[in-house]
Amino acid sequence: MLDANLTQQLKTYLVNIKQPIELVASLGDDAKSGELERLLNDIAALSDDISVVRKDDARKPSFMIRRAGTDIGVRFAGLPMGHEFTSLVLALLQVGGHPSRAAQELIDQVKDLDGDFAFETYFSLSCANCPDVVQALNLMAVLNPRIKHVAIDGALFQDEVERRKVMAVPTVFLNGEPFGQGRMELEQIVARLDTGAEARAADKIKTKDAFDVLVIGGGPAGAAAAIYAARKGIRTGIAAERFGGQVLDTMAIENFISVPHTEGPKLAAHLEQHVKEYDVDVMNLQRAEKLIPARQEGGLHEVRLANGASLKARTLILSTGARWRQMGVPGEEQYRNKGVAYCPHCDGPLYKGKRVAVIGGGNSGVEAAIDLAGIVAHVTLIEYDSDLRADAVLQRKLATLPNVKVITSALTTEVQGDGEKVIGLVYKDRNHGTSHEVPLEGIFVQIGLVPNTEWLKDAVALSPRGEIEIDARGETSQRGIFAAGDATTVPYKQIVIAMGAGSTAALSAFDYLIRLPAEERIEAAA
Structure with missing residues (x-):
């Protein structure tokens, strides 16, 4: 499961483990469970302080990294590779007793949090913002025994994503209720839980x-x-x-x-x-x-x-x-993170097999359409001008993709939804003045920046x-x-x-x- 380079890197890190840890695996008969089992065995083979045990959990495949003889640990539902591999390494070290580099003042603040906090984070392996959230909540779970955290690969648990209406990553639930979406740092999360933090920061300033x-x-x-x-x-x-x-x-x-x-x-x-x-x-x-x-x-x-x-x-x-510049049309704000997205790398995997649109024909828009075409069922690229503005090399690549349709001279006028999620959009043909509806499940806005x-x-x-x-x-x-x-x-x-x-x-x-x-x-x- 691990190549030679990753194996050597991980072996070097694992010498910093100070307390024995267990990899508590919940596995099914599917291919991903087989991959996870091989990954956990590969990790355990690199250190005498790591062992693998089996215990069923509601989510399969998943595993808990647990400090032996305690309840201190974190759980991953899925295989934390890609951008989340660093999260896996840090979790192994921190559960194993290696100290965090976080400021001592912040560590003490986490330890002093009063309450029971059960966090669930939905991530995608291509999301560059997700690891910060996963790593922050994992650290909190290690520092405070009343804090629990499970990180869930949304692409692997599609039924769960659909049921909980997760349409953007990272999405965090606390005690079963929505807590936040998007990139959050440890300081931000703690500040939301510690009601006196903002006032103390103001007094210090x-x-x-x-x-x-x-x-x-x-x-x-x-x-x-x-x-x-x-x-x-x-x-x-x-x-x-x-x-x-x-x-x-x-x-x-x-x-x-x-x-x-x-x-x-x-x-x-x-x-x-x-x-x-x-x-x-x-x-x-x-x-x-x-x-x-x-x-x-x-x-x-x-x-x-x-x-x-x-x-x-x-x-x-x-x-x-x-x-990110917004379209400023009816429905956009209402369905933000409910089908309207701005980061194709982060949220694209959540739309696997679905129909999406990309708004904008510059480099970022065409790059988004190319990336999404390999994941979703169909991409409709909508550009306001009469021609795409992206570099020629990107346009040539776009033209080779069979599941992409390009519509130029088009002005998006409305985001349609059913009250919970996006179901389509309306655009106006700038040449003829006619309006057209496009049924779809996701809209990725790529139309530049606002200062x-x-x-x-x-x-x-x-x-x-x-x-x-x-x-x-x-x-x-x-x-x-x-x-x-x-x-x-x-x-x-x-x-x-x-x-x-x-x-x-x-x-x-x-x-x-x-x-x-x-x-x-x-x-x-x-």
């Missing part, structure tokens, strides 16, 4: 002194800005709603110069690790709501956060990135598209406030360009600070 440079946003631009600022030896902070930003939702990255191939979550983890190597005050899970520029040159800018706290700084770098700048209205100049207007130095319409990345008027939205822009903004902020008259520096710091 209120005690912070003003920063020389405060970066808002933790994507590639924000991370680069924080590193370049910190290297200048000035007081630097970074506040991010979600460290990593849009990169976390990116599956394959093949145009990051000097790195032939990587994946978004891996790059985001490296960005955060790099930032933390410097003296940067990292404030994650903090959403900015209002910017109040300084009243005078060299004064303090103020950023008000959603939790009621405020941060002040002599210079700001705005790098809030962008989010996260609504909170900046009236604070800095924005373009008609809502982008922050900047000059060649990254400076905005307000002195001492800079911006970088996808939220700005930079013409090309690329990771490598965002990193360069973040670096430029940080160097410009430092140049601005050192050129302030001495008396203004003193007043600002007071």
Whole structure:
């Protein structure tokens, strides 16, 4: 089951097991159960501290990783390979007593949670966001005996997915009720369970002194800005709603110069690790709501956060990135994650054998259609313009797929549903003005990005598209406030360009600070 490379890697990791563990298998007569049995036996053969036992569970195939002689453990329903292989390795180590790298304050917070929490997470093996959720909940189950977690491969348990109306991954249930969908980090999950966490975080932020440079946003631009600022030896902070930003939702990255191939979550983890190597005050899970520029040159800018706290700084770098653009048609919001999806890599396996549509004929739309065509029964690609806008190589590949239909000069006007899930869409033929219905079960929206700048209205100049207007130095319409990345008027939205822009903004902020008259520096710091 494990190839030679994975076997060697796993054997190296398993020497860190400190307490014996059992792989408690629940197997049927199907092929997947056979694969799981071979996988568990392969793992057990690599360590004297691991054994395999049999015990039936309602879900087959599944297995529990249990610390011998205790109830401490986590369960996987399915084979945690693909993106979830890392989750499997971490679960083996943590159940086996190897300590987590999570902050001690957060570990203590998990241990102190009061209540009985039974979590179930539905994932797909191609989902790049799912491992973070699975790994966070697994760790919580290891740390707190009143927390239980089972991670379920949605593609393998289709009947269960249909019954519970799971149409997006990751989807998490708590004590049988819906808890959340989409990427969630350990801090976010704990904050939802610990009702006093937000207030404590706000109180902590209120005690912070003003920063020389405060970066808002933790994507590639924000991370680069924080590193370049910190290297200048000035007081630097970074506040991010979600460290990593849009990169976390990116599956394959093949145009990051000097790195032939990587994946978004891996790059985001490296960005955060790099930032933390410097003296940067990292404030994650903090959403900015209002910017109040300084009243005078060299004064303090103020950023008000959603939790009621405020941060002040002599210079700001705005790098809030962008989010998926929505169609803005009736039914879209109602059926979001109920058939309307935005990540074909994550949610595609849930639509195996079904009919779906892809909205958008650019590179992302055509790539989505190509990927989905190998999973679903049929793909209808709908493009507003008269021709597809994707690269020629992608269009040629698309044309070879027998289960894809392309409709151009079409405007999607409505998402249809039955109250619980999507059942179709309506589009208008832009050439003839006629409306047409397309029966289907899923809609993947791939029509570009919207800058996260609504909170900046009236604070800095924005373009008609809502982008922050900047000059060649990254400076905005307000002195001492800079911006970088996808939220700005930079013409090309690329990771490598965002990193360069973040670096430029940080160097410009430092140049601005050192050129302030001495008396203004003193007043600002007071």
